Amino acid sequence: MPAVTLENQNRKLGGYEFFEKALGSPKYIVAPMVDQSELAWRKLSRKYGAQLVYTPMINAKMYAEGSRKPYREQNFDTVHGEEGGPEDRPLIVQFCANNPSQLLTSAKLLEPYCDAVDINLGCPQDIARRGHYGSFLQDEWDLVHKLIHTLHENLSIPVTAKFRVFPTVEKTVEYAKMLESAGAQMLTCHGRIREQRGQRSGLADWEKIRAVKEAVSVPVVANGNILFHGDIEKCLSATGADAVMSAEGNLYNPAIFQPDPSAIEPVASTSSASQYLTGQHPRNTHLALEYLAIVKSQKTLTTPSAVKGHLFKLLRPALSKYTDIRERLGRVRVERADRDKEGGTAWDKYEEIIEELDERLERDIEAASDRTLEELSPIDPATGFPVLPHWLAQPYIRPLPAEPEAAKPPAQGKESGVEVVGP
């Protein structure tokens, strides 16, 4: 383990100094997302207003084991200079780990390419239970302390942590204080408990995030319940947090952070869609084509599963109407040879199909040209949220589960829970 040098400790920014000087006081943050917050997506998100982006979670054990070279290449490409390069900053690299020395080995390898290293303490999935990481470390405070403290003592850049809340405010606050005392220089608080996952995701609890923010001195990022642009300010004022982080909202609409300057004044009536239409909702086919152009322009390879995942989420509203296109997109296969060529023929095939979809959307837009966006966005009685026209990027809102946890009214209005499909 490398020694703690005075030079390291002196150079290192902490807390708000780190937040302001190294990160540029970001308010809009894209979450770490396995197979979805990859370089190409980070670039698209930044173009549409994201001010800080996390890498997908990297497994520190596998990354540390140098023999598994493909794992390293697939998870952070240090060869082509794009990942962590000037266009990819500020950037936080996230690891999952349960072994401080493996974590340090991996973090040291990527330290030159990012502004901080984050530890995933929130993943609730079975894979995390089996791998003994994420939210399953919530009961092992000594280990969590050690993971954070090891990076705090030995990296030249700060360590941060992303965690889920506990069932009680008291325990949540105590945990957050422990993370801070271990050396975390920024905390991201996901306002759902470990059991809130999959169909039982329900709502994030912003009051617990507020309690954390009030209890610690380092910057706090609020995560959960951000579906529309308007939710950002609601969240910031309800939690007092320094920034918001979006995962699913960003995947379905990477422009979620951008206000729409032409938006009409929101009407204070719950039956009106206007209160949700204050942000930008670009045409989804345009976003998909823009994303593919980024994928094709890079030397860094994007995994076929990441590309497919993004296209299906972005285009979801349009594909629900044009199911023949959905089937054709689903049939596109990416051969190994494609992946090694620049771009690859599969990306061209996707483009061709999406351009055809775009022509259909163009006709639909023309046919609806005499109607306002609000008129075209009826409220869905099942969710209480508007459904925008199928050509626009928009959140995917699932009805809340009929479980008792969903019966709890949100403290701040009508924010809905979304089913979390990742860690």
Ligand SMILES: Cc1cc2nc3c(=O)[nH]c(=O)nc-3n(C[C@H](O)[C@H](O)[C@H](O)COP(=O)(O)O)c2cc1C
């Ligand atoms: C596709 C996907 C992948 C995710 N992967 C990660 C991950 O790698 N690390 C992590 O800490 N959280 C991960 N998450 C959880 C999100 O970062 C976030 O905490 C959660 O989705 C709640 O935010 P949201 O309500 O904005 O979706 C993932 C979520 C999704 C939807």
